[in-house]
Amino acid sequence: MKEPFTLSIRGILIAGVGLTVVAIIVALYLGLSTAFYNTSELMTEKAETLVERIVDEIDGRLRPIEAQSRRIATRVAEGRLPLRSPDRESVSLFFDVLIDTMPDIGAIVLIDRDGGVRRWIRGGDVVPPADWSNRAALMSWLDAGSKRPQPQWGAPIWLDRLETGVIIHHTPLFDSEGYLGYLALAVPIENLSRHLAQISATAFILAGQSDVVAHPLMIGTRRLDAAVRPKNNAIYQAYSALVPLAEIGDPVLERIWSADHQEILMLHHMVGARAVAADVGEQEYIFLYRTIEGYGSVPWNVGTYLNAASVRDETQRLRWAIFAGFWVFVAAVILSTLLARALGRPIRSLSRAFKAVRDGRLDDVPPLPVSRITELNTAMSSFKGMVAGLAERELIRRTLGRYVPEKIAEKLLEDGGGLTPTEAEATVLFTDIAGFTALTEALGPLRIVEVLNAYFSRMTEIIELHEGLITQFQGDAILAIFNVPVAVPDHAVQACSAAMEMRAAVDGETFAGERLKSRIGINTGSVVAGAVGAEGRLTYTVHGDAVNRAARVEALNKEMGTSLLITEMTARLLDSIPVRRVGVTKLRGQTETVTVYTIDDPVVVGDG
Numbered sequence: 266m267k268e269p270f271t272l273s274i275r276g277i278l279i280a281g282v283g284l285t286v287v288a289i290i291v292a293l294y295l296g297l298s299t300a301f302y303n304t305s306e307l308m309t310e311k312a313e314t315l316v317e318r319i320v321d322e323i324d325g326r327l328r329p330i331e332a333q334s335r336r337i338a339t340r341v342a343e344g345r346l347p348l349r350s351p352d353r354e355s356v357s358l359f360f361d362v363l364i365d366t367m368p369d370i371g372a373i374v375l376i377d378r379d380g381g382v383r384r385w386i387r388g389g390d391v392v393p394p395a396d397w398s399n400r401a402a403l404m405s406w407l408d409a410g411s412k413r414p415q416p417q418w419g420a421p422i423w424l425d426r427l428e429t430g431v432i433i434h435h436t437p438l439f440d441s442e443g444y445l446g447y448l449a450l451a452v453p454i455e456n457l458s459r460h461l462a463q464i465s466a467t468a469f470i471l472a473g474q475s476d477v478v479a480h481p482l483m484i485g486t487r488r489l490d491a492a493v494r495p496k497n498n499a500i501y502q503a504y505s506a507l508v509p510l511a512e513i514g515d516p517v518l519e520r521i522w523s524a525d526h527q528e529i530l531m532l533h534h535m536v537g538a539r540a541v542a543a544d545v546g547e548q549e550y551i552f553l554y555r556t557i558e559g560y561g562s563v564p565w566n567v568g569t570y571l572n573a574a575s576v577r578d579e580t581q582r583l584r585w586a587i588f589a590g591f592w593v594f595v596a597a598v599i600l601s602t603l604l605a606r607a608l609g610r611p612i613r614s615l616s617r618a619f620k621a622v623r624d625g626r627l628d629d630v631p632p633l634p635v636s637r638i639t640e641l642n643t644a645m646s647s648f649k650g651m652v653a654g655l656a657e658r659e660l661i662r663r664t665l666g667r668y669v670p671e672k673i674a675e676k677l678l679e680d681g682g683g684l685t686p687t688e689a690e691a692t693v694l695f696t697d698i699a700g701f702t703a704l705t706e707a708l709g710p711l712r713i714v715e716v717l718n719a720y721f722s723r724m725t726e727i728i729e730l731h732e733g734l735i736t737q738f739q740g741d742a743i744l745a746i747f748n749v750p751v752a753v754p755d756h757a758v759q760a761c762s763a764a765m766e767m768r769a770a771v772d773g774e775t776f777a778g779e780r781l782k783s784r785i786g787i788n789t790g791s792v793v794a795g796a797v798g799a800e801g802r803l804t805y806t807v808h809g810d811a812v813n814r815a816a817r818v819e820a821l822n823k824e825m826g827t828s829l830l831i832t833e834m835t836a837r838l839l840d841s842i843p844v845r846r847v848g849v850t851k852l853r854g855q856t857e858t859v860t861v862y863t864i865d866d867p868v869v870v871g872d873g
Contacts, residue, residue, distance in 0.1 A: 312540060315553060315569060316555050316568050317538075319464055322460055322461055323457070323557070323565075323567060326452065326456075327418075329369070334416055334434055334448060334450055335436070337363075337448055338436050341439070344440060348438065348445055349440065349442065356383075360373050360375075360385045361385060363385075368456075370450050372384060372385065372427060372431065372450075372451040373448075374449040374451070376403070376407065376449065379398060380396055380398030380399075380400070380403065380404055381395075381397075381398075382396070382397050386426050386427065387427070392426070402502075403499075403500050403502075410446065413437060413439070414437060416434065417434070418432060418433070418559070419435055419449075419561065420498065420563075421472070422506050423503055424453075424503070427453055429454060429455040430455070430483075430507075431453050431454060432452045432560070433450065434449065434450045434452070435447050436449075454483060457470075457479045461481075464569075467481070467517070467571070468480075468567075468568070468569045469518060469567070469569065471565065472563045473566070474522050475509060477513045477518075480513055482513055483508070516545060517550050518570065520543040520544075520550070521543065521554070537555065539553070548572060549573035553569055554566050554568025686795030686796075687750060687795065688793045689791070689794070690748065690756075691748035691790075691792045691807070691811070692748060692756045692760040692838075693744070693745070693760075693788050693790075694743075694745040694746075694747070694763065694785065694786075695743070695785070695787075696724070696742065696743050696764075696819065697740070697741050697742035697783065698720070698742075698781050699782040704781075716779050720776040721738060727770060728743075731747070731759040732751065732759055733746065733747045733760060734746050734750070744816075745763075747760045747763075749792065749794040749807065755838075757835050757839060758839060758842065760787055761787060761839060764831075765866075769866075782828070784828055785830070786815050786822070787832070788811050788812075789835040789838060791811060792808065792809040793808045794807045794808075814855075817852040817854070818831070818832055818861060821852075824850075829863055830863055831861065831862050832861060833859070835862075844862040844863065845864070845865055846862050847861050
């Protein structure tokens, strides 16, 4: 591979001085844009959250009124609130309790289809029944209620008995005999204004763009002048509780729809609300509002306003931060130029040392000089410690790998010395040497160890070539597992391929000058793999019926005159390896029968 074009540290430093101006410009641009974006995001989130709280407060006060109306209509329809009953005491008691338990309700009005009216007023005397059948608009409205219109909010009206404006929710009532009339639940606007003022001292609700529904100035003040304000509610023949925007007495709010308002740059990407600015005298104000529907025929514009000076303060702090950041960056560039010479030599040495580590030449790592820069000196010291640790780790891995499988040794080092038990489907291979007892007596202990070492080395080479893991050497036997602790997707194929190579090696090779015969049993099933033993001395092994079956299948080779047997569980997973059914038998210690197969040696057909 062709070496890439490189520059020396000295060349980079020289080029860096020439690029300093460009770097400053880029850094300032990125810093400005990022800071502006973050500040804008934060301010937008705060603004939208404030509007959202106002909307939630409105919904939290009015939606329960709608839900209560539905519940009452359901009770009436099911006969649990018999409005036709002559026993009016129980009905009165019901609504007395209702108005006491729902503080947002200021009044309850029941209007029957004939114009009869019953009213319950919060904190007031008992209101006698009334007859409104002479009101033509009311009677027409009541007649229309028989067509089952949807419950709805009406326009705000003035309620003399409460001395405040109210918003009324109308719900048509029906029982088993038919249409009864209307239920009206009235919510005092003054209470709604008071709750909104607790969120923001300038919170407001506008009906459309010209009339005020709720505002802090409507708290504790009689806004209606009955002498000059005409009646405009044909149904109730009541005065409107809406206050024209120009009469509310808030000169700032009056400017919300002014022609000279402009979008706020820091709040331009608001999604849940709008933000506009307008000048009021020498002050600039920001209006935050959202349009909502569902509380009458005219949409509501709800929100608040604040002095734009608070936004300018945030912008000014942003400017100062960018200004300070510019000079800090310039100072850093100058300082880095002065320190370039002190950095060059140790960095080059450290680079050579890293290259040696990358290439695996730990013994060739050059000695690193002492630097006068504390951090760089610490880095070099840490690098030396890292190299020493790598050398020690490599020594441990090589040494540990001589006594446990190398994959286990590597996993032990990765997991800090611990191995988590694992349950998985795996293929188990069990093999031993035929006639080993007689061979041991014939060769003696020293000679048999030499033969076993040669035999185990060759078998280990084949098993690991097929991604298997030897977990135990038991006398002359080998227990190998495929698919744990490292996943092997085709573990059954790999295990059988290894078995065939092992059989070919035993048949065609000698081990320390001796010819051997082996038997192999293979089974696939669920196993549990993990470290087992006493504290301070553990062995990695596998457990489960699949392991026992592999050992017993290996022993069946004696009875069936074969050298390699596999179970049906393994045979099912062999798409590319042909197998031959040997028979059905019982395994020692088990009641169920098992079907075993063998894999024949491949037949080589000559050209003649």
